[in-house]
Amino acid sequence: MIEIDALSKDYGQTEAIKNLNLTIEEDRVFGLIGTNGAGKSTLLRMIAGILRPTSGHITIDGLPVYDNPAAKKKFCFIPDDPYFFPNATAESMARDYAAVYQEFDQERFARLLADFRLEPKRRIHDYSKGMKRQLAILLGLCTNTKYLLLDEVFDGLDPVMRQSMKSLFAEDMDRRQLTPIIASHNLRELEDICDHIGFLHSGGLLLSEDLADMKLEIQKLQCVFKDDRDMEEVLGKLKLVDHSSRGRLHTLVVRGSRSEVEAVFDHVPMTFFEILPLTLEEIFIAEAEAVGYDTRKLILK
Numbered sequence: 001m002i003e004i005d006a007l008s009k010d011y012g013q014t015e016a017i018k019n020l021n022l023t024i025e026e027d028r029v030f031g032l033i034g035t036n037g038a039g040k041s042t043l044l045r046m047i048a049g050i051l052r053p054t055s056g057h058i059t060i061d062g063l064p065v066y067d068n069p070a071a072k073k074k075f076c077f078i079p080d081d082p083y084f085f086p087n088a089t090a091e092s093m094a095r096d097y098a099a100v101y102q103e104f105d106q107e108r109f110a111r112l113l114a115d116f117r118l119e120p121k122r123r124i125h126d127y128s129k130g131m132k133r134q135l136a137i138l139l140g141l142c143t144n145t146k147y148l149l150l151d152e153v154f155d156g157l158d159p160v161m162r163q164s165m166k167s168l169f170a171e172d173m174d175r176r177q178l179t180p181i182i183a184s185h186n187l188r189e190l191e192d193i194c195d196h197i198g199f200l201h202s203g204g205l206l207l208s209e210d211l212a213d214m215k216l217e218i219q220k221l222q223c224v225f226k227d228d229r230d231m232e233e234v235l236g237k238l239k240l241v242d243h244s245s246r247g248r249l250h251t252l253v254v255r256g257s258r259s260e261v262e263a264v265f266d267h268v269p270m271t272f273f274e275i276l277p278l279t280l281e282e283i284f285i286a287e288a289e290a291v292g293y294d295t296r297k298l299i300l301k
């Protein structure tokens with residue numbers, strides 16, 4: 001478990017992280033979401049022990065992280081601009097990683113390089129941006145550390161590659177209780193992988209919640225009323241988050257459980273009524289507005 005207590009980080013006059021409290025549980029994918037400049041990289045770099053907090057504490061499985069080799073064995077950090085030594089090849093990087101991470105799995109790494117068609121003896125300098133990111137992720141996975149801290153790593157990967165990487169994470173979570181912590185400014189990128197979402201805004205934590213719990217309390221539905229005069233009364237009974245209409249078809253995002261929402265429509269004659277799956281973006285808008293933010297101004301698409 002990673003525990004963050006009253007954490008702050010200032011860069012001169014800029015307060016990048018402000019008195020942040022957060023717990024990151026094991027065995028699940030934690031998505032750290034926020035707009036550009038929200039403080040994601042600063043937070044991840046502090047968790048990785050690269051940056052020293054201005055105040056506050058971070059522990060990984062009970063160990064303080066800053067300047068502590070024992071804590072650093074527990075995770076691998078993949079920054080948004082992965083660094084490779086000059087003239088390095090995938091093969092030479094694997095040797096360097098193995099020297100630092102005792103559990104580094106050379107055999108699996110060689111297998112994954114072949115699966116992803118990355119040439120082991122080619123200079124990494126000549127790889128494309130996406131290939132460099134793939135390589136960084138594969139190196140990180142093969143360290144076999146319990147936690148993997150990933151800063152915008154899916155950027156620059158095509159959708160097929162993204163899915164392949166996500167399957168590898170799932171496999172490692174199943175096999176060895178890997179806990180990935182993924183920072184991104186893109187809600188859609190994290191949609192199908194995260195179990196828990198932490199949303200950072202201006203250096204503060206706007207919300208931190210299980211995606212499944214969020215989904216239980218927000219519903220999206222489409223409907224057509226037999227008699228449009230019923231609409232006003234129904235809308236008045238719903239906790240409306242969003243409402244749009246095209247002709248007589250209404251699309252609503254409302255707060256409440258599925259059964260509560262269905263009960264409102266129970267005795268209203270409908271031509272069409274369907275509850276639909278919600279996107280992470282829709283859930284986020286509802287949750288963040290509930291704590292007083294006009295998220296339409298915050299969201300990055």
Ligand SMILES: Nc1ncnc2c1ncn2[C@@H]1O[C@H](COP(=O)(O)OP(=O)(O)OP(=O)(O)O)[C@@H](O)[C@H]1O
Pocket residue numbers: 011014015016034035036037038039040041042043185
């Ligand atoms: N080395 C630095 N010196 C001064 N200010 C910095 C430094 N690094 C970050 N900041 C500032 O701290 C704030 C948070 O930046 P950070 O890079 O952590 O955000 P982010 O959420 O990762 O953004 P992005 O999605 O754009 O990468 C910003 O206001 C940024 O300008």
